[in-house]
């Protein structure tokens with residue numbers, strides 16, 4: 001049995017964590033939940049009872065074996081080391097430690113052995129797009145050596161937390177109120193005002209810049225895909241380029257990836273490799289392709305539209321979708337907690 005702390009229990013990822021701890025019957029002896037002062041005293045349902053939100057303070061983690069961190073990067077950077085100093089191991093879902101060479105970055109199905117060495121007492125989970133994509137491509141990489149990957153993402157608004165969900169929902173409500181206008185030619189949804197999370201309207205739109213602009217014009221989300229994929233696969237030579245796009249979907253990220261390998265990989269071989277891969281479900285029957293809606297609420301990463309690339313013999317095109325709150329965050333954190341304990 002374990003004594004567990006959960007920082008950010010009222011957020012999208014934190015709420016999913018509580019569900020998954022219950023679903024997987026994680027052996028929790030004691031659960032302490034933390035959120036901001038806004039939520040102090042709030043009661044959250046857990047295993048037929050309730051847990052009460054506390055604020056973060058020194059000494060809050062004394063006696064805990066494990067602390068899962070589901071808050072933004074500055075808070076994680078501040079409080080994860082406090083939890084370690086007070087005796088807990090930390091599983092962090094933020095980006096605060098992902099590129100730290102003394103903190104392993106782990107996808108449970110891909111590099112579970114990396115949790116065995118925790119110089120700082122912390123293990124990081126990758127960002128949600130990298131997590132979903134790497135779970136799907138790792139079996140192909142292991143078999144044939146991924147050399148280059150060109151990715152475009154279609155990221156849901158829940159990737160930006162509760163505020164992203166609220167912004168899309170508010171804008172959809174306004175759009176619904178104008179449905180008569182929208183049916184008339186010439187009236188576009190652009191008349192809905194932008195909100196606070198994104199500088200442009202997200203409802204009925206596609207924003208080709210997820211994250212904030214960094215080096216060489218690529219965004220923070222795009223650089224995460226490059227650097228985190230290499231770290232998880234233990235191969236800095238893989239050439240990766242990405243375009244990260246925000247789409248008006250509530251839950252479930254999708255990505256299209258073009259893959260080149262050290263040796264040719266046929267579609268038949270890829271199907272065979274993926275059919276038996278842990279945490280992966282190949283969707284090639286029915287309507288023939290997986291969507292974010294189908295991936296939302298389930299554990300596996302869905303893979304489809306596997307094609308041999310005629311412009312690059314031996315390469316593949318693939319479509320991947322997964323629940324950004326489950327495999328993209330909370331499920332992986334619980335899987336890592338299981339490995340640690």
Ligand SMILES: NC(=O)c1ccc[n+]([C@@H]2O[C@H](COP(=O)([O-])OP(=O)(O)OC[C@H]3O[C@@H](n4cnc5c(N)ncnc54)[C@H](OP(=O)(O)O)[C@@H]3O)[C@@H](O)[C@H]2O)c1
Nearest residue numbers: 008010011012013035036039070071094128159161162329
């Ligand atoms: N959303 C995703 O798809 C996803 C995927 C992978 C990783 N992540 C990462 O997971 C983390 C959480 O993301 P999220 O989407 O769950 O965000 P969120 O929905 O915005 O939730 C944020 C959480 O932080 C808490 N918080 C805010 N200020 C606090 C403070 N001063 N002290 C203690 N707690 C505080 C909030 O509590 P209140 O409710 O009291 O404000 C809430 O529980 C982030 O680092 C994010 O990058 C998210």
